[in-house]
Amino acid sequence: MKAYVTEKPRHLSLTEVEEPEVGPGQVLLQVRAVGICGSDHHIYLGHHPYARLPMVQGHEFCGEILRYGPECKETLPEGSQVVIEPLLRCGTCYACRQGRYNCCESLAIFGVHRPGAFQERVVVPEYLMHGSDDLEPQVATFAEPLSIAVQAVKRGRIQADDIVLVLGAGPIGLATLLACKDIGAQVVISDVMASRLEKARALGADQVFNPERDDPQALRAYTGGGVTAVIDAVAVEPAIRLGIDLLRAAGRYVLIGMSGKDLPIPISTVVAKEIDIIGSRNSSNVFADAVALLRRNVSKVEQIISVSEGLDTLPAMMDYSIEHPEKVEKMVVVL
Numbered sequence: 220m221k222a223y224v225t226e227k228p229r230h231l232s233l234t235e236v237e238e239p240e241v242g243p244g245q246v247l248l249q250v251r252a253v254g255i256c257g258s259d260h261h262i263y264l265g266h267h268p269y270a271r272l273p274m275v276q277g278h279e280f281c282g283e284i285l286r287y288g289p290e291c292k293e294t295l296p297e298g299s300q301v302v303i304e305p306l307l308r309c310g311t312c313y314a315c316r317q318g319r320y321n322c323c324e325s326l327a328i329f330g331v332h333r334p335g336a337f338q339e340r341v342v343v344p345e346y347l348m349h350g351s352d353d354l355e356p357q358v359a360t361f362a363e364p365l366s367i368a369v370q371a372v373k374r375g376r377i378q379a380d381d382i383v384l385v386l387g388a389g390p391i392g393l394a395t396l397l398a399c400k401d402i403g404a405q406v407v408i409s410d411v412m413a414s415r416l417e418k419a420r421a422l423g424a425d426q427v428f429n430p431e432r433d434d435p436q437a438l439r440a441y442t443g444g445g446v447t448a449v450i451d452a453v454a455v456e457p458a459i460r461l462g463i464d465l466l467r468a469a470g471r472y473v474l475i476g477m478s479g480k481d482l483p484i485p486i487s488t489v490v491a492k493e494i495d496i497i498g499s500r501n502s503s504n505v506f507a508d509a510v511a512l513l514r515r516n517v518s519k520v521e522q523i524i525s526v527s528e529g530l531d532t533l534p535a536m537m538d539y540s541i542e543h544p545e546k547v548e549k550m551v552v553v554l
């Protein structure tokens with residue numbers, strides 16, 4: 220079968236690979252759609268902190284059940300479309316025993332540490348499947364980025380009476396906007412790209428903020444003295460300063476964005492305001508919630524995704540989505 224293998228930075232090569240073996244508790248899927256994520260850009264460009272090349276990328280995917288291996292529960296009929304929570308965990312480490320398998324000490328992610336969905340077929344454990352027959356394949360793949368947002372909202376204990384500043388209006392920032400609005404919170408979203416702020420407005424942001432153009436004091440006034448939570452999907456120094464500065468005392472600062480380097484955090488302000496700094500990685504026990512959130516937001520998700528037809532369009536779409544962030548929020552390749 221055909222697979223795109225990232226051999227070395229900036230080289231996605233079409234390769235003929237062996238059909239995968241279907242072991243106990245596993246399912247063979249025909250890939251129907253796969254999203255290209257910001258972390259895929261990092262892997263492709265060769266500066267992802269955890270990924271090693273060569274690798275078949277693709278962790279945001281849905282597929283059709285072709286065949287169950289032995290010892291499966293066979294909860295869904297063959298031919299069903301499923302979207303996959305792409306996290307393999309050990310189940311025994313401290314994090315796993317707390318139910319926080321998203322940061323398992325031996326975590327393996329499809330498309331990062333294990334072959335992902337930049338190929339025709341893929342084998343996954345049955346327990347990672349979520350039925351999605353009612354969703355278009357390109358829409359269903361967005362359950363994965365939404366799960367990241369739902370996790371951040373859970374970690375930040377976001378409630379309806381919160382005013383949340385979302386830093387970054389890329390796919391994860393926009394997914395976070397949808398997750399916060401679903402709860403009923405007010406959302407201010409910040410980005411330096413005007414096109415993304417426009418999209419955020421259309422998707423329901425209460426206010427948008429461009430740090431290169433707008434005055435933080437006006438934003439403080441708009442929020443009546445500051446925000447109660449920040450969800451940071453960018454992790455760059457000026458954004459952290461802005462977020463900590465605009466946060467009210469007793470607020471929460473949730474970090475989703477990954478940075479290749481350590482960034483300074485204004486510690487004295489964190490202590491003075493007793494701010495909770497909270498890391499949020501992948502998601503745990505909320506993937507079904509993310510699929511449900513997706514079902515409530517199909518028309519909005521359709522505004523976030525761009526679709527390309529055919530596995531062979533993958534290399535061009537990888538480059539295009541890297542070079543044109545002003546035109547593409549989330550690129551999805553439909554097979």
Ligand SMILES: [Zn+2]
Pocket residue numbers: 256257258278279363364
């Ligand atoms: Zn992703």
Ligand SMILES: [Zn+2]
Pocket residue numbers: 308309310311312313314315320323324325326
């Ligand atoms: Zn573990």
